Amino acid sequence: xxxxxxxxxxxxxxxxxxxxxxxxxxQLALVVNDNEPNSVAIAALYRDAHQVPAANVVHVRLPPRxxxxxxxxxxxxxxxxxxxxxxxxxxVLMVWTAPYAVECNSITAxxxxxxxxxxxxxxxxxxxxSAYFNGGESRSYAEGGVRLSMLMPTESVELASAVITRGATxxxxxxxxxxxxxxxxxRARSSRARYxxxxxxxxxxxxxxxxxxxxxxxxxxxxxxxxTGLVKVSKLDTLHFLPGALADxxxxxxxxxxxxAQMSSxxxxxxxxxxxxxxxxxxxxxxxxxxxxxxxxxxYLNGDSAIEAYWKSVAWPAQGLFIGDPLAAPYxx
Numbered sequence: 001x002x003x004x005x006x007x008x009x010x011x012x013x014x015x016x017x018x019x020x021x022x023x024x025x026x027q028l029a030l031v032v033n034d035n036e037p038n039s040v041a042i043a044a045l046y047r048d049a050h051q052v053p054a055a056n057v058v059h060v061r062l063p064p065r066x067x068x069x070x071x072x073x074x075x076x077x078x079x080x081x082x083x084x085x086x087x088x089x090x091x092v093l094m095v096w097t098a099p100y101a102v103e104c105n106s107i108t109a110x111x112x113x114x115x116x117x118x119x120x121x122x123x124x125x126x127x128x129x130s131a132y133f134n135g136g137e138s139r140s141y142a143e144g145g146v147r148l149s150m151l152m153p154t155e156s157v158e159l160a161s162a163v164i165t166r167g168a169t170x171x172x173x174x175x176x177x178x179x180x181x182x183x184x185x186x187r188a189r190s191s192r193a194r195y196x197x198x199x200x201x202x203x204x205x206x207x208x209x210x211x212x213x214x215x216x217x218x219x220x221x222x223x224x225x226x227x228t229g230l231v232k233v234s235k236l237d238t239l240h241f242l243p244g245a246l247a248d249x250x251x252x253x254x255x256x257x258x259x260x261a262q263m264s265s266x267x268x269x270x271x272x273x274x275x276x277x278x279x280x281x282x283x284x285x286x287x288x289x290x291x292x293x294x295x296x297x298x299x300y301l302n303g304d305s306a307i308e309a310y311w312k313s314v315a316w317p318a319q320g321l322f323i324g325d326p327l328a329a330p331y332x333x
Contacts, residue, residue: 022305022329023148025050027090030057031081036064036096038154043095045161046152049168050327058084058092067098067258068280071115074102078111090141091148091307093326097155097266100257101280106321111149112311116318124284127316134295135312150275150307150326153257153266166274167306167325169243174206174331177224177242179297181211190229191285192250195292205301205331223247224330225300226273227293232263241272244330246306250290254278255321265323275306275324277314288315303332 030052033039046052060080069077081092092111102110104120116128131137132146139145154160181196196211207224217226221240226247233249241247247268248254254265255278265278283289296313304312307326314320 022303022332023091023308023327025052025327026056027088028052028056028326029081029085029089029092031092031094032057032059033062033064033096034059035061036154038157038160039064039095041157042152042154042160042164045157046093046095046164049164053086055086056089062096062099064096065098067256068101068103069099069107071103071117074107074110074115081111088142089147091150091326094149094151095154096151097153097257100151100255100321104281105318106255106280108149108151108322109317109320112146113318119318123281123319126286127283127289127318129288129315130311130317132311133313133315134292135299146311148307148311148326150310150322150324152325153269153323155266159270163269163274163325166241166243166245166272167328169328169330170332171243171330175224175242176206176208176222178208178210178220178222179225180217180220180223180227181209181293182215182217182226182228183211183213184215184229186215186230192227192229192287192290192293195287195294196227197294197297202301207301209297223272225293225297227291230263233267236267236271239271241274242330243274244306244328245273246275246296246300246310247271247273248277248291252279252282252284255280255319255323257321257323265321269324273324274328275310275322275326277310277320277322279319280321281319283319286316289317289319290314301331303329305329305332 141147183193218235265276268276291313300309306328
């Protein structure tokens with residue numbers, strides 16, 4: 001484990017100073033649930049904000065409040081979507097809140113990597129490694145690579161519009177921003193803190209990194225990334241998230257969006273984040289099932305879009321749901 005961490009730190013320190021080319025709107029498909037008015041309205045807002053081609057819009061009809069699909073129901077849905085995808089599509093944004101799970105899998109993982117029945121036989125067991133982790137898979141989908149996916153929640157047109165506006169922001173000059181990493185008193189949920197970067201400054205990106213021992217972040221007005229480890233996160237209403245901000249509480253079932261067993265990842269978007277992540281079923285305490293903070297920060301700062309950086313940060317993503325604006329890329333140049 002120590003050797004692996006040293007490799008990650010080396011990759012972080014030696015990452016190139018220039019930014020990469022993120023996913024483009026022409027490479028993104030929008031999947032709209034025509035049975036849900038909010039899905040239709042939000043997809044139209046997204047198309048307009050990001051200039052997604054009309055040919056990239058896919059139409060399906062789903063019960064809008066069904067949280068989980070069976071594997072057979074998902075297979076039928078996947079077939080419908082695939083049949084409508086235009087050539088050159090590298091990623092898909094599903095525009096709805098639910099369904100967000102396929103049995104114990106997230107719908108994003110099932111779509112991009114295939115439904116993993118073995119994980120559902122043992123949800124608390126190890127997951128299937130993702131070839132995309134830390135940028136290991138660099139081929140396009142047409143070349144046999146991974147077609148990424150994300151979900152845009154539709155609980156509120158107003159909230160989705162705000163998320164889209166944040167995701168579409170392009171900075172002429174990088175803002176002074178901070179990435180906050182909180183090692184909390186919840187020891188089990190702070191086990192991922194071993195992958196927090198050390199405090200410091202990334203001068204080329206105008207970014208300060210603050211890694212601290214604390215249960216609460218209060219009053220920060222420059223949040224670009226916020227990772228913590230708690231069942232529920234307080235004081236979110238005192239924070240200001242910058243456009244493009246990523247946030248995650250690195251604990252179980254945040255991706256069970258409509259449950260209140262633990263804090264839903266929807267709360268991050270409501271607080272001002274542009275993208276987040278959470279598991280849809282109990283993953284147990286494997287760091288590989290959660291975003292690796294070093295990997296996420298490295299790829300985001302190097303110019304990846306939110307969907308690319310988030311997918312690269314999770315080693316075993318079968319149970320993990322990616323939500324928000326996939327095209328957010330504040331560090332792209």
